[in-house]
Amino acid sequence: VFCNFLLADEINRAPAKVQSALLEVMQERQVTIGMHTYQVNSPFLVMATQNPIESEGTYPLPEAQVDRFMMKVVVDYLNFGDEMSVVQRSLNHPADVQQVLTAEELLVLQSGAREVYVDRLVSEYAVALAMATRSPDEYNMPGLAPYISFGASPRGSINLVHAARALALVRGRRYVVPTDVREVAKDVLRHRFVLSYEALAEGVTADGILDQVLTTIPTPAVELARGGGA
Known part of the structure; x- marks a missing residue:
């Protein structure tokens, strides 16, 4: 290690x-x-x-x-075009992989992500998404309660914000918008709550629950001129 x-x-x-x-x-x-x-x-x-x-x-x-x-990324089967690319690459000589980033450069990028501005409304949105998996009744989703044994921990909220920061930085922004949180929500939260036996018996998935959470929790309108900047 x-x-x-x-x-x-x-x-x-x-x-x-x-x-x-x-x-x-x-x-x-x-x-x-x-x-x-x-x-x-x-x-x-x-x-x-x-x-x-x-x-x-x-x-x-x-x-x-x-x-x-921080994330659980589900890797599904490739589509036809991507699988053809894999097959074609297997017919060629192995690629000569080159280093593209040093450890020091990665530390600089991590430091840059910490400087990305997060509006309070964006943080509240992230917390609401995580808390909805713990207390769906409080967010007008009583039908989800029987399917969740344990909801996402506070690490879910924390990592939602940090992942959204990183996504904003990759996209060339110095501020987070609510859609950044929305786009990383499934990857950040799908492994953080425990499904009940009832959910497993009925084929209810974590992603299915998160689809309903993302549909129900309203996306806030953030006025970035208040503190974000470009």
Whole structure:
């Protein structure tokens, strides 16, 4: 784990003790071995993969660890054109991969994201989306309550805002708009709440619930001239 980028391939094949050790380093940015504690490098990023189909020989990730991941991005099957591109590339010699970013440059980008302006109304919108998964009755969605055992934690709200900041920076803006939050909402929240047995029995998915949340919670109109700037 003493690296800048850790790829945990098929993380759900790691036994509980390995997952527990990874949980510490993801949360505390340090590793404890016996009586000694070692800090990991900065920046430190973790990307993990899971096979959604195969279950034999796998270990479910604890909710506390899943909550440490900023996003869960679902990778579906490719469309025809993209799959043709993959096939064509497989017929050629392997590409000579070149480094495009240094660790220092990444730290600069992270610092830049922290400078992106977030209006209070945008933050309130992010909090409302997360809280709607915890208390759907309070947001005029009583029909969702039987399908959710546990809603998104406050980390959901926090990461919604941070992910929206990063998206705004990538798009060349120094301020966040509500649509930034809306666009990252599924990736940030889909893994942060626990579906009930009733939801599993009826085929209700996290994305389906989030579709209803995003439709029901009104998108605020933000006057960026008050403090954002371009």
